[in-house]
Amino acid sequence: MITFGYADTPFGQIHHASCGTGDPVLLLHQTPRSWDEYREVLPLLGRTRRAIAMDTLGFGNSAPPPSHSIEAYAAGVLALMDALGLREAAVAGHHTGGVVALEVAASAPERVSRLVLSSTPLVDEESRLRRKDRPPIDAARERPDGSHLAELWNARAPYYPWRLLNRFVRDALTVLPEVERGHEAVGAYRMEERTGLVRCPVLLVGASGDPFALPELARLAAYFPGSTQTVIEGGVIPLEHQAAEFATVVAEFLRS
Template identity: 75%
Template sequence: MTTFGYAATPYGQIHYAECGAGEPVLLLHQTPRSWDEYREVLPLLGGTRRAIAMDTLGFGNSARIAEHSIEAYADGVLALAEALDLGSLALVGHHTGGVVAVEAAARAPELVSRLVLSSTPLVDEQARARRRDAPAIDAVAERPDGSHLSELWNRRAPFYPLHLLTRFVRDALAVWPEVEDGHRAVSAYRMEERLGLIRCPVLCVGASADPFAFPELARLTVRLPYSTSAVIEGGMVPLEHQAEQFATIVEEFLCS
C-alpha cells in the first residue's frame, strides 16, 4: 500500500509518497511532474525496500520556493532525507530529477550509497549554450479562451501515450505559471563541476524512444566515475510508460 505524508523542513513542508520497508530509495521526478510519475514504480520497488517518491520543492504539493534552481531542489532532497532519518540511501532521478540527484550526491557523498540517473542530460558549457536560445518546452501564454491548455497538451502529445497526458497536464497546472522554471534551472546548472565529486556506484539508464535524453546517455556515462549504463528499448519520456522495466533494472542495480 502506498501511503502519503508531509515532512517539516527549513524550506517548508515537503510532500512524499512511500511504499514498503527496509533500505531506503528516494525517487526524484522530472519537470513539471510530481511523485505521481513513480505511481507504478513505488509498489514494485516497495516489495523489497522502502521506496519514497517526493514532490520536489516548488512542485506537486510541496512548498513553493522563491527561486528555482537545481541547488534549491537538492536542498529539499537532503532536508527530506534528514527529516525522515533515512541515513544512507539510494537516489534515483528521471530527467530533471536526475540532474537534482547529481547535485545531491555531489554535495553529500557520505549519504548517497548508489545513484540511478534515468534519461538525464549532461549539462555542460556546450549544453548550456545550446539551451540558451532554444524554444520553451512547456511555457505557453495564458489566453482568455483557454486555448493555452490545448497548446500545453499538444506540445507533449508526440512524446506521451494518450493515457499519460492527462497526468502530465494535471501536474503542470499544479505549478502554473511556473511550469517552465524547472527547465530553466536545468539549463543554468554547471553539472561538469559536480560530477567528479560523486563517490558511489552510478547506473545511467536510457530510454531508446526519448529523442531528447537518449543521445546524452553515452556522453554522461563516460563523464562519471564508477558508472555503468542500461537501455530500455522502446522507453519514452514519461517514466510511467516503462515502469516495470525500469523497476527491474533499478532493483538489480541496487542488489548488485
C-alpha cells in the first residue's frame, strides 16, 4: 500500500509517497511531473525496501524552491532526507530527476549509497549552447477557452502513449505558469564539473524509444567509467510505460 505524507523542512513542506520497509531508495521525477511518475514503481521496489517518491520543490504538492536551479532542487532532496531521518539512501532519478540525483550525490557523497540515472541528459558546454536556442518544451499560456490543455497534450503526444498523457497534463497544470522552469534549470547546470565528485556505484539506464536521452547515454557513461549500463527495450520518455522493467533493473542493481 502506498502511503503519503508531508515533511517539514527549511524550505517548507515537501510532499512524498512511500511503500515498503527496509533500506531506503529515493525516487526523483522528471519535469514537470510529480511523485505520480513512480506510482507503479513504488509497490514493486517496496517489496524489498523502503521506496520513497517525492515531489521536487516547486512541483506537485511541494513548497516552491528558493530558486529554480538543480542545486536548489537537490537541497530539497537532502532536506527531505533529514526530515525523514535518512542518514543515507540510494537515489534514482529519471530525466530531470536524474540531473537532480547526480547533484545530490555530488554535493553530499556520504549520503548516497547508490545512484541510478535513468534517461538522464548530459549537460555539458555543448548541451548548454544547444539548449540556449531551443524552443520551450512544455510552455503553454493559460487561455480562457482551455486551448492550453490541448497545447500541453499535443506537445507530448508524439512521445507518450496516449493513456499516460492525462497524468502528464494534470501534473503540468499544477505548475503553470512555471511549467518550463525545470527545463531551464537543467539547461543552466554545469554537470561536467560535478560528475567527478560522485563516490558511489552508478547505474545508467536508457530507454530504447527515447529519442532525446538515449543518444547521450554513451557520452554520459564516459564520465562514469566504472558504471553499469542497461537499455530497456520498448522504454519511452514516460517512466510509467516501463515501470516493471525499471523496477527490476534498479532492484538488481541495489542488491548487487
